[in-house]
Each structure stands twice: as C-alpha cells, then as structure tokens.
Amino acid sequence: MLSKMRRRTLMLMFCVAATLTLGSCSRDISPKPNLTTVVLSGKYFGDNSNSNNNNNFASNRQQMVLPMVINTWNFTKANKLAWRILNQTQGGLRLTRNAVVEGCTKCEKMQCDGTVGFGGSPDELGETTLDAMIMDGSSMKVGAVAGLRRIKDAIRVARSVLEHTQHTLLVGDAATEFANDMGFRSESLTTPESRAVWELWKAQNCQPNFWWNVFPDPKISCGPYKPRPTPITRWKEDRIRAEYSIGIHNHDTIGMIAIDADSQIHAGTSTNGARHKIAGRVGDSPIPGAGAYADNEVGAAVATGDGDVMMRFLPSFLAVESMRAGKPPTEAAALAIRRVVKYHKDFSGAVIAVNRLGQYAAACYGMAEFPFVVSNPSVTDKATRVETVKCISSKTEVDVVTLA
Numbered sequence: 001m002l003s004k005m006r007r008r009t010l011m012l013m014f015c016v017a018a019t020l021t022l023g024s025c026s027r028d029i030s031p032k033p034n035l036t037t038v039v040l041s042g043k044y045f046g047d048n049s050n051s052n053n054n055n056n057f058a059s060n061r062q063q064m065v066l067p068m069v070i071n072t073w074n075f076t077k078a079n080k081l082a083w084r085i086l087n088q089t090q091g092g093l094r095l096t097r098n099a100v101v102e103g104c105t106k107c108e109k110m111q112c113d114g115t116v117g118f119g120g121s122p123d124e125l126g127e128t129t130l131d132a133m134i135m136d137g138s139s140m141k142v143g144a145v146a147g148l149r150r151i152k153d154a155i156r157v158a159r160s161v162l163e164h165t166q167h168t169l170l171v172g173d174a175a176t177e178f179a180n181d182m183g184f185r186s187e188s189l190t191t192p193e194s195r196a197v198w199e200l201w202k203a204q205n206c207q208p209n210f211w212w213n214v215f216p217d218p219k220i221s222c223g224p225y226k227p228r229p230t231p232i233t234r235w236k237e238d239r240i241r242a243e244y245s246i247g248i249h250n251h252d253t254i255g256m257i258a259i260d261a262d263s264q265i266h267a268g269t270s271t272n273g274a275r276h277k278i279a280g281r282v283g284d285s286p287i288p289g290a291g292a293y294a295d296n297e298v299g300a301a302v303a304t305g306d307g308d309v310m311m312r313f314l315p316s317f318l319a320v321e322s323m324r325a326g327k328p329p330t331e332a333a334a335l336a337i338r339r340v341v342k343y344h345k346d347f348s349g350a351v352i353a354v355n356r357l358g359q360y361a362a363a364c365y366g367m368a369e370f371p372f373v374v375s376n377p378s379v380t381d382k383a384t385r386v387e388t389v390k391c392i393s394s395k396t397e398v399d400v401v402t403l404a
Contacts (some may be wrong), residue, residue, distance in 0.1 A: 002128050003343040006026030043051040062193070065358035066263070067092030068376035071256040072304040072352060074386050076118075076373050078107040082258060082385055083375035091261025097159070099258040101270040107254045108270055116254050119150050119191030120271040123279045126198035128272050131153035131286040134162055137294035144169040144286040150186040151179045155270045157285070169286060189272075201276055210278055210308075232379050246297060253285045255292055255302025255352065263356040267292040267300040267316075272305065283307025289317030296328060298324045299356045301336070305349020305366070319353040329353040334365035337392060345394065364391035 010137040069082045069254035079322035083101030086092035092099070106293055108117035108130075115121060132154035133144035139339065143162025146169060148154050160182040161170055170178050180186060201207070211218035214225035253271040270293040273283055284307035291307070294300035301319035303310050315336035322332035333353040340347050348366025364370035369391055 001404075005393050012039065016264050024029065045227075064114050064378055065258045067255065067258070068354070068358050068360075068374065069103065069243055069258045069345055070300060070352060070354060070360055070372060070374045071103065071111070072372055074254050074255065074330065074371040074373060075107050075112050075254055076113065076386060077382060078103045078108060078254060078256070078374040079375055080384050081106045082256060086258055086260065086375075092258070093260050093262060094264070096258040096260050096266040097134065100256050100266045101155050101159050102268040103256050103258075104132070104254055104268050105153060108152060108154060112254060114193075115272060117154075117269050117272060118189040119194045121275040121277070122190070122194045122198040122201075123277045124197065124206070124281045124282070126190065127279070128194055130189070130270070130272055131156040131282060131291075132268070132270040133286040133288065133291055134158050134266060134268040135288060135292055135294045135300075136162065137300060138294040138345070139269070142293065144287045145175045145179075146173070146282040146286045146287070147172045147280060148175050148178055148179070149173060149191060151184050152189065152371045153179075153184055154189065155268055157182065157184055158268070168288070171282070172280075194356075197275070206276070209276055210274075210281070218256050245379045253283075253291060254300075254305040255285075255304055256304060257292075257294070257300045257352070257354050259300070259354065259358060263294050265294045265300050265356065267294040267302055267303060281308075284311035287311050287314075287316040291316065293320050293322055295324075298357060299329070301351055302355045303334070303336070303349060303351045305364075306344075306347055309344050309347050310340060314347075315340060315351050319351055323353060323355050328362075329355055329359050329361035333361050334392070338361045341392070350391075362387075362389045364389060366394070367391050 067086050069079055069086060071079050082099040084097040086095050086103055089095055111117045111119055118128055120128060130148040131146045134155060135142045141162055143158045145154055145158050145161060148157060151157055157179045161167060161375060165183065176186065205220055206222035209218055211225055213228050215228045216279060218225060253269050255269045257265065257267045260267050269285040271285040273281065282305060290303065290311040294304045298320050301316040303315045318339060319332040319336040322335050333351045336351045350362060350364035350370040352360065352362045352372055354360040358376060362370055362372055367389045371386055371388045373384065373386050377383060380383065
C-alpha cells in the first residue's frame with residue numbers, strides 16, 4: 001500500500017511539472033533524451049534529436065534561439081565562419097571560444113572596411129597597430145593585446161595571453177615579442193594603400209588629428225607640438241571629435257559574441273584603431289568592460305564607435321550589469337549608450353547586448369542606423385542575417401538612467 005501511494009505521489013508531482021511546462025498532463029509523457037532547452041519570456045524553446053520522442057512537445061515547441069553568434073556591423077563572412085564552427089557540435093557545445101576567435105580572425109584577414117586587421121588606420125607615424133581581446137564568460141578570464149606591432153593575428157595572440165599566461169593585457173613591442181615566442185611570425189602591417197592614406201594626410205597638414213591645447217596650431221600644422229597652458233573645455237574637445245568622423249570606414253571594431261546551448265559565452269573584439277591616431281593610442285576594444293564583457297550568469301555585450309570616449313564609461317560592463325539587475329537587452333543597450341551621450345553629445349557609437357538565453361538588442365547614437373549580423377536557429381531558412389536598428393536621435397532629451 002505504501003509503495004502504491006509513493007507511485008501516485010510521484011505521478012502527481014510529474015503531472016504538475018508537465019502542466020507548468022507543456023500546459024497539459026498525460027500518463028504517456030516521459031522524460032525526453034537529448035533535449036536542449038532554454039527559457040525565453042516564460043516559454044520553453046527546445047529541440048530533440050530523436051524525432052520519435054517529439055510528439056508530446058510539438059504543440060509547445062518554438063523556434064530555437066541558441067546557439068547563436070552576433071557581431072557588430074555587417075561583417076557577414078566573419079559571422080558565417082563563426083556560425084559554421086559553432087555548429088560542429090550539437091548546440092555548439094565547447095566551441096564558443098573557437099567561434100569568436102576564428103570569426104574575428106576572418107575579419108582581420110579580410111581587412112574588414114579597413115578598420116580591422118593589417119593595412120588600415122595608420123597612426124601619425126604611418127604605422128598600423130592592432131588591438132584585440134577575448135573573454136571567457138565562465139571563468140571571467142581575459143586575454144588581450146594592445147598596440148600590437150608587426151603581427152597580423154591579433155585576436156589569436158590575445159587567445160594565447162588567455163591560455164598561456166596569468167596576465168590579462170600585453171602591449172606594444174613586448175606583446176610582439178610574446179607573439180613571436182608563441183610562434184606568430186613578424187611582418188609589416190603597412191600596405192601600399194595604408195601608406196598612400198598616410199602620405200595624403202601628411203600633405204594636407206595632418207588634418208584631421210587628435211591634438212588640442214598645443215602649439216603650433218594643430219589645425220594648420222603637423223607639429224611637433226608643445227603643450228599650451230589654457231583652460232580645459234569640453235566644448236573644444238567635442239568640436240575636435242566632431243571633425244573626426246566615426247562612421248562606416250572609421251568605426252574601428254568588430255565585436256562578436258558566441259553562446260552555446262548550455263549558455264557558455266565568449267566575447268571578443270579586434271581593431272586597428274582610429275585613423276591618424278597619436279602613436280601609442282589604445283582605444284576601448286582590448287579593455288574588459290569597454291570593448292566587450294561576458295558573464296555566463298547573465299549574458300554579454302560588445303561596443304563599437306568612438307573608443308576614446310566609450311572606454312570612460314565601460315558600456316559593455318554597464319549593459320551586462322543592467323541585465324543582471326533585471327533589465328531586458330533592449331533597455332540595457334540603450335542605458336549604456338545614454339550614459340555616454342549624457343556627457344558627450346557629439347559621440348558616435350553602438351552597443352549590442354545579449355542575455356544568456358539568446359535574447360538580443362542593439363542601441364546606437366550619432367548615426368542614422370546601425371547594422372549587425374545574427375546567426376541562430378530561429379529563422380530556419382536564413383540562419384545568418386543582417387539586422388539594423390535606428391539610432392537614438394541627437395534631439396532626444398537624455399535623462400539620467402539608473403540600474404534599478
């Protein structure tokens with residue numbers, strides 16, 4: 001009699017669970033093997049490799065949202081390669097790091113829009129240097145390089161920092177020496193095209209540039225410069241930044257996020273920085289929390305745009321922490337952008353935020369719209385697609401936004 005009561009109790013408990021997830025309870029329902037599920041907006045989204053066991057889930061099963069790859073701008077070939085790598089195992093398990101690193105490497109090799117990889121964005125001395133980062137959302141470990149010289153594979157070197165050192169960021173010539181030790185070959189990052197860009201800039205009196213409060217006048221001279229003792233005004237800084245356009249061919253960064261079906265997350269970035277930057281300048285891309293941030297418990301975010309401004313506000317970290325506080329990706333991305341705009345009305349940039357369940361959103365400012373690329377199983381006939389979001393209007397009143 002006791003055994004029978006136990007069986008009834010167990011059946012009742014299972015029936016309650018089935019009702020909550022499936023909306024009904026039936027005696028022939030049994031646990032399904034190989035079921036991958038994520039919860040999205042209170043519903044279960046799953047798939048089952050055994051089609052014979054799917055009948056009881058058919059009416060409630062929706063389109064899968066994981067695994068997924070998402071990246072800034074319309075760099076579709078980079079996304080497709082990452083997506084192909086992620087699909088080498090069911091649900092993309094254990095392949096998010098490979099996907100992000102090789103996806104960004106694809107962009108480096110393609111010299112995406114001249115803003116990623118070798119042969120782009122020469123600094124004042126005519127040299128191209130690279131910044132990159134990879135972050136593991138399970139361990140919170142980061143590998144990054146900045147001001148990397150004479151090495152083309154920036155994000156692969158960043159991966160070596162992550163996997164073979166206890167450091168987070170290596171810079172400059174020392175980062176190059178480390179890369180050589182790891183087996184990467186030194187070669188010039190200058191191309192005939194980047195050399196021509198630099199020579200034209202020099203011929204035009206080095207306009208535009210990133211100097212201010214110096215003499216001789218940086219508006220008509222290439223320097224060398226000396227500091228001018230004048231009061232600092234943000235208006236002057238914003239005027240200079242407005243004259244230096246951040247747009248389709250000077251947006252600096254590919255930022256990429258990959259999430260597998262177990263919500264393992266990696267986020268990464270790669271860039272050759274701002275064109276005609278002062279030698280030694282490093283932007284937001286290799287800085288954790290600025291260029292990218294990932295936490296398996298919450299989600300991830302990547303940023304692109306005016307890195308000198310964005311790194312002051314850690315927008316990727318802010319977006320992830322906003323999601324941790326309960327905000328959806330749409331609000332989290334917008335919050336991060338509005339925080340920057342509150343202080344810099346001439347700023348231009350974008351943030352992508354993704355929670356651990358695969359819900360994503362983007363927000364931008366200083367452009368009409370911002371394109372990004374998404375790959376996931378939610379659209380079966382077109383896994384990889386370019387999406388766009390209209391940017392926050394420059395006329396919009398920017399309120400102080402809090403996490404709560």
